[in-house]
Amino acid sequence: MIRDITLGQYYPGSSWIHKLDPRVKIISTFVFLISLFLVRDFWGFGIASIFLAVCIAISKVPLSFIVRGLKPIFLIILFTFTINMFMTRGTILISLGFLSITREGLYNAIFMALRLILLIMGSSILTLATKPISLTDGIERLLSPFQRFGMPSHELAMMMTIALRFIPTLLEETDKIMKAQMARGADFESGNLMQRAKALIPLLVPLFISAFRIASDLAMAMEARCYRGGDCRTRMNGMSLEKRDAVAFFVLTVYFLVLILQAYIL
Template identity: 70%
Template structure:
């Protein structure tokens, strides 16, 4: 199950999309999401599908990989679909038991499900084509103008960096502790919910202790390497916008304008 979540996973590549500035990609994703909410009919959705298909094709991330990301949220999509299908009042098409399906409901059900699917694929495209570290840098840079308003841009980015670094370490640690307790006869699979929840204590306590130890040691190591917040810091990979980034920006504006025009004019 955890393996299926493509949201947040990186698919290595050297495509034009991969090489775009992370800031542009973050903005593009936000614009795309906004555009999905601008769309109010299937023509709008069709334009959005076309735009996304184009970017996916350029990114060379296999479509199957994208679709796999939908699996874990399949239930949410289904729920949205069913809810719209039965809850929207209008011209009755069919009755099943106490539920009624209306024409408007059917339309909305497909429309909302399509919007949700595009939203998920659109945002996974961002993480699939952007290294987590660049994503962090992008967020830091985009948020930094808001620092004067009290937004801790650097601190947030540093927290994300450390989280990314230590997730694999903690997963490994969890696996080790689980095995060690199993060797002492612990049983995580049988019994009722309360028993099972209780059986997690021998894993959670050592895990928390490990996490605290890591935090303490890491803080000391960071201090020893002269870390003192974002104030005097420079970066090795300063981000620079290239011609392709501006091209992407123009395409993005055209796309959004098209979506708005479609809504107003048609």
């Protein structure tokens, strides 16, 4: 299950989406996520799904790799689906004692589940198709106008990127610790939910020690390379918008306008 988390991982490739300016990809991801909250019916989700499917096909990232990232949040999706299905009043379809499944509840449950799935898959494309260093530079450039108000844009971008970058590393470390303890007789799979949660407590101490060791190694490596933050920092590869970025913005604008038209006008 731990290895199924794809958030923060980069999938190497040379597709059209991989070559886009990171600022364009960041803005496009935010626009896509916002558009999912503007959807009012399943027709809107159909438009969003088609747009996302085209992006996945162009990125050449295997669909199985993206879908695998949904496994860790399956319980959250199931919990949201169940809550909406049983807690929404309306026309009763099935009565199970004091619980009832209503038509409106089933509609809301499917609606919210689809929104969560598209949110995860849409945000995964950003990290899967963007190198961590490019993501840092893109976030910093987008936040740079706020520097005049005292916002440390470079430091914020660096912190966010490091957090995303080390999610897979910490998950891999957790998996190694679990396997080592299981080889010594630890049991993480039997018992009820509370017993399983208690069995995970011994993982915290070695995991925290490993996290601090990784942080120390990273800080030492940055100091050895004379890293001093964003002041007077230069870049070997500059950023410039190209024709494909303009095309991407145009396609994104068309998608957003079609979604707004379908949701609020038609």
